Amino acid sequence: MNTVSNDIELADWRTKALKLESEIEKVIVGQTRAIRLMTTAIFARGHVLLEGGVGVGKTTLLQSIARGIGGAYERIEGTVDLMPNDIVYHTYLNSEGRPQIDEGPLLRAGENLSVFFFNEINRARPQVHALMLRVMAEKHVHAFKKDYRLPHMVVFADRNQVEKNETFEIPSAARDRFMMEIPIVIPASREHRKSLIFDTRFQHAEALTQQVEDHILQFDQLNQFSNTIQHHIQSSPVMEEYALDLWESTQDPAKFGVRLEGVEISRLVQSGASPRGMGMLMKAARVNAWLNGRDSLLPEDIHAVFHEIIAHRLVFNPMYDSKRTALARELTAQIINTVVVPGRH
Amino acid sequence: MMKNMMLLIGGLIAVLGYFPAASAADEQPGLQIINPAKSYGIQVGDTLSRRIVLDLPAGSTIAKAGVPLKGSKAEGIELVGVEVSESDSGNGRQYSLRLDYQVFASSAKPVVMRLPQASLKMSAQDGQESVLTIPQWPFWFSPLVVSSSGKAGINMQAQFRPPAVEVAKLHAWLGVCVCLVVSGLLALIYINADKKWLPFMGGAFAHAHRRIKRLKATPGSTKEAFYHMHAAFNQWYGGNCFAQDIDSFVQQNPRFGKSREDIARFFTSSNEQLFFGQAKDASEVIKELKQLSKQFRNCERGVA
Numbered sequence: 001m002n003t004v005s006n007d008i009e010l011a012d013w014r015t016k017a018l019k020l021e022s023e024i025e026k027v028i029v030g031q032t033r034a035i036r037l038m039t040t041a042i043f044a045r046g047h048v049l050l051e052g053g054v055g056v057g058k059t060t061l062l063q064s065i066a067r068g069i070g071g072a073y074e075r076i077e078g079t080v081d082l083m084p085n086d087i088v089y090h091t092y093l094n095s096e097g098r099p100q101i102d103e104g105p106l107l108r109a110g111e112n113l114s115v116f117f118f119n120e121i122n123r124a125r126p127q128v129h130a131l132m133l134r135v136m137a138e139k140h141v142h143a144f145k146k147d148y149r150l151p152h153m154v155v156f157a158d159r160n161q162v163e164k165n166e167t168f169e170i171p172s173a174a175r176d177r178f179m180m181e182i183p184i185v186i187p188a189s190r191e192h193r194k195s196l197i198f199d200t201r202f203q204h205a206e207a208l209t210q211q212v213e214d215h216i217l218q219f220d221q222l223n224q225f226s227n228t229i230q231h232h233i234q235s236s237p238v239m240e241e242y243a244l245d246l247w248e249s250t251q252d253p254a255k256f257g258v259r260l261e262g263v264e265i266s267r268l269v270q271s272g273a274s275p276r277g278m279g280m281l282m283k284a285a286r287v288n289a290w291l292n293g294r295d296s297l298l299p300e301d302i303h304a305v306f307h308e309i310i311a312h313r314l315v316f317n318p319m320y321d322s323k324r325t326a327l328a329r330e331l332t333a334q335i336i337n338t339v340v341v342p343g344r345h
Numbered sequence: 346m347m348k349n350m351m352l353l354i355g356g357l358i359a360v361l362g363y364f365p366a367a368s369a370a371d372e373q374p375g376l377q378i379i380n381p382a383k384s385y386g387i388q389v390g391d392t393l394s395r396r397i398v399l400d401l402p403a404g405s406t407i408a409k410a411g412v413p414l415k416g417s418k419a420e421g422i423e424l425v426g427v428e429v430s431e432s433d434s435g436n437g438r439q440y441s442l443r444l445d446y447q448v449f450a451s452s453a454k455p456v457v458m459r460l461p462q463a464s465l466k467m468s469a470q471d472g473q474e475s476v477l478t479i480p481q482w483p484f485w486f487s488p489l490v491v492s493s494s495g496k497a498g499i500n501m502q503a504q505f506r507p508p509a510v511e512v513a514k515l516h517a518w519l520g521v522c523v524c525l526v527v528s529g530l531l532a533l534i535y536i537n538a539d540k541k542w543l544p545f546m547g548g549a550f551a552h553a554h555r556r557i558k559r560l561k562a563t564p565g566s567t568k569e570a571f572y573h574m575h576a577a578f579n580q581w582y583g584g585n586c587f588a589q590d591i592d593s594f595v596q597q598n599p600r601f602g603k604s605r606e607d608i609a610r611f612f613t614s615s616n617e618q619l620f621f622g623q624a625k626d627a628s629e630v631i632k633e634l635k636q637l638s639k640q641f642r643n644c645e646r647g648v649a
Contacts, residue, residue, distance in 0.1 A: 337584035
């Protein structure tokens with residue numbers, strides 16, 4: 001592909017990506033940042049953990065996205081008795097009274113599956129997590145004596161952070177498979193809140209989702225185009241040094257002068273970002289640069305996704321784990337505020 | 346002869362009766378005593394001279410052994426010189442006697458000392474001898490120091506003025522050294538001054554400007570120059586300052602408000618150089634950063 005057609009393709013896809021955002025923003029109010037992060041994850045081909053309370057619009061948001069990017073949308077609820085095979089197949093008695101086995105939500109759409117929503121993933125048992133995480137990594141599963149390929153699937157999983165009964169914490173190795181953990185919070189704006197409770201169009205989620213223009217993107221071309229973005233966006237040596245400093249600062253924040261009030265910083269972090277996590281950080285940062293119409297990375301591109309990509313990967317000393325959400329946010333903010341660019345290398 | 350002798354003795358008795366009013370003795374015919382002009386402020390080591398002029402009738406002489414002996418001492422005052430001369434005077438002879446005394450006595454306070462009484466042996470023509478007594482002469486001794494003679498050594502001064510050292514060149518060097526010291530001190534104050542007590546000095550952009558001024562235009566130096574500039578922005582901002590933070594930077598530091606456009610220009614230039622790979626000529630970049638850092642330094646000092 002020559003440069004001109006490459007540029008046209010990039011511009012064309014960017015227009016579509018911005019249109020997708022604007023379409024979703026028509027039905028989901030007060031979530032501009034979350035929508036940008038999810039767009040980034042879609043183009044970076046990363047799986048997403050959603051963080052937020054109940055009834056904030058996560059399902060509507062995901063259904064809107066699925067409609068915008070095309071392909072199939074599947075969903076499963078995490079429960080304490082959910083077993084791995086419930087994801088792969090389900091059994092029932094057919095009209096003839098004979099037992100029948102059909103593909104479960106993961107396999108039902110085959111290669112057309114574009115968005116898989118695992119609601120309350122931490123209510124499911126670790127065996128279920130293990131299967132999901134394997135599928136997320138390998139994008140295929142063996143069932144019914146054949147391989148099911150899921151090349152276009154992006155997993156969105158929601159964690160119930162409020163209740164602790166009958167939940168299974170997702171281990172750090174499993175969290176690391178998710179590119180981002182995106183907070184979906186109740187909009188802060190009073191106008192937005194007023195709309196959500198008084199505007200009747202928000203009363204019917206399904207009808208609301210139908211307002212989003214469908215097939216804005218071609219879900220089956222996203223993998224290829226994602227590679228195009230990654231090859232197109234350049235990073236300078238200064239930027240590479242900066243990314244390395246950021247990585248090191250997640251492992252040893254004290255070395256970079258990062259301070260947190262009331263926290264012994266040298267004992268806070270047990271394990272910083274993984275190489276996979278840093279790779280995902282740069283992947284998402286490149287997408288952010290492209291969405292902002294640039295062909296080179298800026299520090300701002302990393303900042304735009306840093307917290308959402310790094311925070312859930314950090315493993316804290318158990319004495320600080322009870323406050324991990326707040327501490328992780330504070331730590332990532334301090335790292336961005338403290339690690340200088342250009343550094344003295 | 347006897348008559349002459351009687352006259353001489355009578356004259357001498359008259360003189361002795363008159364003493365210590367030396368000036369009165371001077372008026373006696375035949376005997377004149379000239380004492381030192383100053384009878385005060387005499388210090389240890391001073392020499393005092395008395396001159397005695399004596400007219401004797403013809404045939405009378407002063408025996409050589411009849412004059413005071415040189416080296417004789419009395420109460421710390423030593424006769425250090427005796428000089429006798431004679432000449433004709435009418436019918437008789439005139440003897441002139443000079444006695445030099447040196448004061449070796451000392452005292453911690455002013456006291457009255459005396460030149461000792463002296464005797465002159467004279468012999469008449471008929472061989473009769475007589476003694477003429479020269480009376481004491483009192484004077485005020487002044488100590489060299491008021492309280493202790495032990496300090497005299499300290500207070501002694503050279504009798505000869507030492508040769509003067511040529512100091513014109515030294516003065517010139519002294520001037521140069523003083524200038525260097527003063528300018529060095531000023532430079533140290535300028536570099537290390539705390540903003541709290543020198544609000545116009547030692548600022549982040551002043552520091553950056555100094556560092557950038559020293560840089561030579563090489564490809565590596567542009568990154569260092571940007572590093573210094575960003576460090577100054579970060580210091581003023583209290584954290585990392587990026588292009589999207591310009592508005593809050595200016596809001597937080599209104600003294601940079603007038604240079605907002607130039608701040609934006611700097612961040613654009615920084616992005617181009619450091620992240621977009623649009624490398625300009627190093628000398629141009631350093632020149633631009635010198636100018637910008639100077640401008641921001643002036644903002645920092647409130648003089649822009």
